[in-house]
Amino acid sequence: MPTRPRLTGALALVVLLALAAPVVASSGDRHPSFKLCTSLCEVKRCEPHHPPLPWHLRALLWTCADDCAYVCGHRLTDEADAGREAYHQFFGKWAFHRVWGIQEPMSVVFSLGNLAVNYRGLLNVTEYVRDDNGLHPWLVVAALVQINTWFWSTIFHSRDLPLTEKLDYFSAMTTVAFMLLYAVVRIFGLQTPKSRSPYCFKVTAGFAVMVLSHFIYVSSFAHFPYGYHVGVAMVLGLVSNALWIMWTLSFYIRIPPITLGGRVLTWPYPYPPRNPQLTARPSQANTPSVLVVLTMLAMSLEILDFAPLRRTLDAHSLWHLATIPLGEMWWRFLIKDANDLQVAQGGGRLPLSSNSGVKQATN
Secondary structure, eight states: OOOOOOOGGGGTSSGGGGOOOOOSOOHHHHOHHHHHHHHHHHHHHOSTTSOOOOHHHHHTTOOHHHHHHHHHHHHHHHHHHTTSSOOOOBTTBOOOOOBTTBSOHHHHHHHHHHHHHHHHHHHHHHHHSOTTOTTHHHHHHHHHHHHHHHHHHHHHHHOOOHHHHHHHHHHHHHHHHHHHHHHHHHHTTSBOSSOBOTHHHHHHHHHHHHHHHHHHHHHTSSSOOHHHHHHHHHHHHHHHHHHHHHHHHTTTSOOOOEEETTEEEOOOOSSTTSOTTTSOOOTTSSHHHHHHHHHHHHHTHHHHOOOOBTTTBOHHHHHHHHHHHHHHHHHHHHHHHHHHHHHHTTOOSSOTTOOOOTTGGGO
16 A cells, blocks of 8 residues: 555645655565565465454455555564664554554544644634624634544544545644635635625635645545645645734835736725734733744654653654644634634724733623
């Protein structure tokens, strides 16, 4: 099976922007000892007259050959623990201790943690963002998209199969694209709590066509183009990050207008009609930029890509752990921002500079 490349630099430090071609094997599965071990194992255990695998492995679609690769990968890793061999990855993964057939238990646990955070984000949106706020449905969809992503991340880390891998990758791409769309819609005022631009539908449809076309294109290859797919996700994520950083900067400096096609385009006020240079900055002015930096730092964990501690906890799972509090903070910002924008447009009672939390912000 093709290697599932690590999202080194964690989709953040432009490591994968080179769009490198996928690798078809790792050092472990090319190792002569591993090849010999799996061949002998399959001869001894995979004939039709031999006992089947335990039911919990078969329930997660483990085959006898998969189980042999698992056993032999750990035997070679035992040699590494004894100092007689280097640590190796096998088919793009380290040797993890499985639990009840689950391949990467800690990544599964942390993916479920992220799913819970986004589910709570959904509940908070429905409870604390008023129905008459035009950003309310956008935030509901954002929560549902991310819940779907972390659901498939949980499934994929439970069992790495071609189908679960694609669902994980496609769901993650959908989240990245939608959060960029939300940044565009929110920052450029295509949708506000009280109005909608005629361009909103066109921009949304353009994003939908772009993502669908990407999925069709990458699915047309005999071997999934991992580097290209991740590179596209990287570009979308970096643009989204840049937009939120510019949003923060607009509170401190006047961003100069640009001329495009004979039209002068100016950077919109964060909370129109208030001029950010002439009014007090809201408490969350710096929040998205801080979260972008923290997310980048958390993603950089994957640069380490170390062999898992006790064959359980690796850099990738730690990245999933870090996104739990970051997700919580993002939801607090998005909800408060939607409410404060409604206040700025005359649709609420709290002052824009309130330091109140999510619950108080909507009283």
